[in-house]
Amino acid sequence: MTVHHTAGVNGDPDPAATIRSYYYLHAVTNDWGDIGYHYLTDEAGLIYEGRYSGTDGIPAHDASGKTVTAFHTSGNNSGNLGIALLCNSNEQPPTAAARQTLVRLLGALSSYHDFDPEAAVTFVNPVNGVSKNVQMINGHRDWLATDCPGTTLYADLPALRKDVAAELSRPQA
Numbered sequence: 001m002t003v004h005h006t007a008g009v010n011g012d013p014d015p016a017a018t019i020r021s022y023y024y025l026h027a028v029t030n031d032w033g034d035i036g037y038h039y040l041t042d043e044a045g046l047i048y049e050g051r052y053s054g055t056d057g058i059p060a061h062d063a064s065g066k067t068v069t070a071f072h073t074s075g076n077n078s079g080n081l082g083i084a085l086l087c088n089s090n091e092q093p094p095t096a097a098a099r100q101t102l103v104r105l106l107g108a109l110s111s112y113h114d115f116d117p118e119a120a121v122t123f124v125n126p127v128n129g130v131s132k133n134v135q136m137i138n139g140h141r142d143w144l145a146t147d148c149p150g151t152t153l154y155a156d157l158p159a160l161r162k163d164v165a166a167e168l169s170r171p172q173a
Contacts, residue, residue: 001106001115002073003157004037004084004140005094005150015042015086019050026071036071037084039105045097047105050084058112065112073143078127081109089150103160106137107167117164137161 012018019040026032035050038060042048049059051070056063060070060081072082083105085094094102110117119136132143139157140148 001081001083001109001137002140002143003102003137003149003153003160004072004082005089005148005153006040006084006086007088007090007148007150008086010043010087010092012043012086015044015046015048018086019048030071032071034070037082038067038070038072039083040086041083041098041101041105042086043095043098045095045101047101050082073140075128075130076123076125076132076143078125080123080125085149085153087150089153090147091150093152093156099156099160103163103167106160106164110136110164111168117168118161135161137164 008018023035026036027034034052037050040048040050051060051068053060053062053068057065060067062068067079067081069078070082071077073080085098085102087094106117115136117137121136122131122133124131134142137157137160139154140146141154
């Protein structure tokens with residue numbers, strides 16, 4: 001599961017409009033067919049579906065429960081789930097609401113897929129067989145030469161993994 005930031009503005013007054021602009025950039029201008037990320041989270045902690053997966057099953061997954069292929073880690077998209085925070089985390093850390101939502105979303109996805117959020121894994125692309133050693137919860141820069149997911153969010157990934165693991169061990173209501 002790969003964490004991103006959109007490197008846009010902090011304090012976005014209209015996140016839904018921003019997501020529509022990302023849709024146009026990704027789907028139309030870049031010809032990716034849809035938004036490149038599976039999920040996006042705004043600073044208030046609202047989750048938006050990015051890569052559309054249909055009306056059956058859970059967002060970002062096909063009817064059989066497998067993650068649909070998005071376009072967020074060039075060459076390593078198949079089998080790799082991408083979550084982008086609508087912010088610029090080079091300038092400041094994500095808001096508490098966005099981070100808590102990220103923990104809960106990563107926890108739910110870890111539970112659904114039976115992932116260990118603290119595991120070091122060998123990712124094997126199911127389409128081309130290319131492999132890479134990464135953390136189960138990793139940052140975009142672990143795949144490509146980029147600053148994403150931003151200085152503060154990338155530095156927070158070890159604590160984020162621990163928080164997701166703690167989320168999984170919480171008693172469910």
